[in-house]
Amino acid sequence: MTTSTKSNIFIVSILILSVLGCKNPKPNVKLSETVFDSKVDSLMNLMTLEEKIGQTAMYSGGWSVTGPTVSTNNKKYIKEGNVGAMLNVYSVKGTRELQKLAVEETRLGIPLLFGYDVIHGFKTIFPINLGLAASWDLEDIEKGSRIAAEEASAVGIHWTFAPMVDIARDPRWGRISEGAGEDVYLGSKIAKAYVKGFQGDDLSKHNTILACAKHFVGYGAAQAGRDYHTVNMGEGELRNVYLPPFKAAVDAGVETFMTAFNEVNGVPATGNSFIYRDILRDEWDFKGFVLSDYTAIFEMVQHGFAVDNKDSARLAMNAGIDMDMMGDVNRLYLKELVDEGKVDVAYIEDACRRILLTKFKLGLFDDPYRYCDEDREKEVIYKPEFLQAARHSAAISSVLLKNNDEALPLSSEKTIALLGPLVKDKENILGNWGAAGDRKGKAISVYEGIQEYLTDSKIIYAQGCDIETDDESKFNDAVIAAKKADMVVMVMGEDYDMSGEAASRTNIKLPGNQTKFIKRIREAVPNKKIVLVLMNGRPLDLSEEDTLADAILETWFPGTMGGNGVADVLFGTYNPSGKLTVTFPRNLGQVPIYYNMKNTGRPIPASNPHEDYKSHYLDSPNTPLYVFGHGLSYTTFEYSDFKLSAETIGMSDSLTASATITNTGDYDGHEVVQLYVHDKVGSVTRPVKELKGFEKIFLKKGESKTVSFDLKVEDLKFYNSKMEFTVEPGEFEIAIKGTSDFDFEHVFTLE
Ligand code: BGC
DSSP states (O other): OOHHHHHHHHHHHHHHHHHHTTSSSSOOHHHHHHHHHHHHHHHHHHOOHHHHHHHTEEEEOOSSOOSOOOOOOHHHHHHTTOOSEEESOOSHHHHHHHHHHHHHHSSSOOOOEEEEOOSSBSSSBOOOHHHHHHTTOHHHHHHHHHHHHHHHHTBTOOEEOOOBOOOOOOTTSGGGGGSOOSOHHHHHHHHHHHHHHHHTTOTTSTTOOBOEEEEETTGGGOGGGOTTOOBOOOHHHIIIIISHHHHHHHHTTOOEEEEOSSEETTEEGGGOHIIIIIIIIIITOOOSEEEOOTTTTTHHHHHTSSSSHHHHHHHHHHHTOOBEESOOHHHHHHHHHHHTTSSOHHHHHHHHHHHHHHHHHHTTTTOTTTTBOHHHHHHHTTOHHHHHHHHHHHHHHOEEEEEGGGOOSOOTTSOEEEESTTTTOSSGGGOSOOTTOOTTTTSOOHHHHHHTTSOGGGEEEEOOSOSSOOOOTTHHHHHHHHHHSSEEEEEEEOOGGGSSTTOOOSOOSOSTTHHHHHHHHHHHSTTSOEEEEEEOSSOOOOHHHHHHOSEEEEOOSOOTTHHHHHHHHHTTSSOOOOOOSSOBOSSGGGOSOOTTOOOOSSOOOTTOTTOTTSSOOSSSOSSOSBOTTOOBOSSOEEEEEEEESOSEEOTTOEEEEEEEEEEOSSSOEEEEEEEEEEEOOOSSOOOSOEEEEEEEEEEOTTOEEEEEEEEEGGGGOEEOTTOOEEOOOEEEEEEEESSSOOOOOEEEEEO
């Protein structure tokens, strides 16, 4: 039989199945899953064990390099039916070519999945994820990931390896830039928004892509902030802090999960059946499939957990890892392991079933090329409305950390000295994981953004220093520029690859001689306003900058339209509303530092922070430089009239807390109103504060609004020492504020 006759047989059998499934052309989700299940059954009946194993393998096409080089023979493996998915291949042409091999040259013609890291945009790049989180705007985050899905799906991509929902509390860790920050509640809401945006409401639509919750689990807790490092944590912390955003992703219908590189309590995550079988499948009833991280399966040998690569394949499959990214261990060893009785064939059947089910949901068996449409590729990439959305996201993600004497907004009347290594940058501005974004000219620099507001005669540009070198030869030109201008704007920060994967730092200050440069300018123009605009992928130690600059605007890496979005904020077209979702320490010695820490038995008294035998440092305050939830506006908001619907509630009641917020300043603006609770006594100690709700509101100057939060008893639950998810009666403190920096004044009792 020729290959094409064989694939025809398959197509015929699929056609029969499709007809069977067509009784109800618009089935609801449940029904359609049932229909797909029977299609998967029929297909699996035709498959050999080798073909089933083939579905569990993923290889890289090498268009982007996202891990160590491993030599593979992709086209040969595809034709042999040994590949289920590819990563790092995109474009209609590129994906079509490989898809054709799978569909036309294998016995059963099963289509491939194409995955890619679409982390904060595909072509149109949005601010890095830590920046997006700072907008506290779930609708905007969902919209941004919807746009990313529109663009990626138009070039043959079915699947993004996002969102990264790892809680991260250590700024040394470069991947803090890829997540939503330090908070469990906010991180969980944001996880849902990403999943909804990428996957939409119907995976079979050609403009939706699979999401992937990663890295399961504990990756953000790497010791000393060093990437891939060891993670040790009690099950209570795992369940109370690190698991909830993943559970939220499951609740939002996320289709896939990715493993973490780290070990958790001595067992690498990628071989950890407690995590994948007991929690993800049994407790959470996750129906999708699990992908290993890049070569993470055979890395279990280096971890000292697997004897050799073959053993790593055994451990991973038994632990519940359905697909191997780039390790090539499933193809090489799984069949042998089954023959030797070391892997139960039922695990491979289950993995293959889950992967095929996903392919059916995407509609790839109806049309394997449905994501390969040249017209759509041309029409969708960099659509003007996408660029506009990216500009808006850049503006709403920016956080005004400091603004003395109304240094901002800028006036179009004044001449500014525009200084620093990132003023004209079009490369770093995209941030790490820039996907297919264009680093060679498409992005709008801050310089260009400012040109929309100021005539060239009012801008005096001088680079002054580099990002990382110690070269001072350009300082002087910048001093001259600063002296000529009315005020100074300095655009400084990190290189884009100083954060992201394998990009940990032991020093979280501005790199190179940037701080020295700022000092030099401050000395040269002691009476002129200096505005510092920052681009960076982690909380930095800004203690010195805070004393030197009049205003500091944190713009993260703001993306393709970053220059416009940032200029909109600088000139007040958009009144900044971003709030930090991660704490900025005063110094590295305070790390890890986050707002919802525990109290200890010897907390420092407010009246005497230096009291002996209390929990403090000899050489630094305990408090950070900028707290979680902090972010200024050009206007001011006053909080008043806090009310609770009851002082005491029962186990089946709920409570309403409300406060009135008034815009008391001179600009219209948005405010992120935050609800915090403190469970005062628990059978296991509870954090000093926990975010339990937020609402972003818009108030015209002078306007007031009452914001109410309904708090359910369910919202107060936590895992106790027996790992029961429970709520305990007692007193709770509660507050509604615009920052996490406050002392509680109100209490309610749960009986
Ligand atoms: C990263 C993942 C990423 C994968 C594929 C790995 O090195 O840890 O987050 O999705 O590469 O590029």
